[in-house]
Amino acid sequence: GQQVMQIPQYQHVQEGEDFTTYCNSSTTLSNIQWYKQRPGGHPVFLIQLVKSGEVKKQKRLTFQFGEAKKNSSLHITATQTTDVGTYFCAGITNQAGTALIFGKGTTLSVSS
Amino acid sequence: NAGVMQNPRHLVRRRGQEARLRCSPMKGHSHVYWYRQLPEEGLKFMVYLQKENIIDESGMPKERFSAEFPKEGPSILRIQQVVRGDSAAYFCASSPGKISPLHFGNGTRLTVT
Numbered sequence: 589g590q591q592v593m594q595i596p597q598y599q600h601v602q603e604g605e606d607f608t609t610y611c612n613s614s615t616t617l618s619n620i621q622w623y624k625q626r627p628g629g630h631p632v633f634l635i636q637l638v639k640s641g642e643v644k645k646q647k648r649l650t651f652q653f654g655e656a657k658k659n660s661s662l663h664i665t666a667t668q669t670t671d672v673g674t675y676f677c678a679g680i681t682n683q684a685g686t687a688l689i690f691g692k693g694t695t696l697s698v699s700s
Numbered sequence: 701n702a703g704v705m706q707n708p709r710h711l712v713r714r715r716g717q718e719a720r721l722r723c724s725p726m727k728g729h730s731h732v733y734w735y736r737q738l739p740e741e742g743l744k745f746m747v748y749l750q751k752e753n754i755i756d757e758s759g760m761p762k763e764r765f766s767a768e769f770p771k772e773g774p775s776i777l778r779i780q781q782v783v784r785g786d787s788a789a790y791f792c793a794s795s796p797g798k799i800s801p802l803h804f805g806n807g808t809r810l811t812v813t
Contacts, residue, residue, distance in 0.1 A: 627805075680799055687733055687748035692742035
């Protein structure tokens, strides 16, 4: 079945350092979505990428979708303590009836 | 504009009892998804429903688990004869379409004693 792999599982950075999490799929994705879950909270949608090679930015966050539509990355520039949480990528294939499959997430901790 | 409502927020059941988790999607959303999350693990897909229909239940255990999304009322995830291994956070999400972003509820934390 479809699998979405994410690395690293954990990342600790000093405030101000950059952070990147990577997502890889075993199958071609029709789109990829990124979510953030704060400790004790629920996942919150960040962004959706649809086109091959697409790059989108949200302030200090940069999201990329690979040319083959099988991988994606999230890069945070100059992390802040408010960036703490778990970042999930989630993908969907073109197959009818298939729901969004989530990676295991990357948990980011930031020390000031 | 109320978000996805899940209840109860916390549920404690003894082994062998039944657990019923409820989810009311956002207004205008006809697609409902249930995910299960264990501590420090990702979101494991369980079932995807659209009003009165199960679209994809490939993530549901074959026994004891069932889900419905009736024409009227919330979606229900039902776990019969719960075991300790069922203890987890169960998240419901809704969307207006299949590839639309998901809006998650606050989850139900199920503890089986």
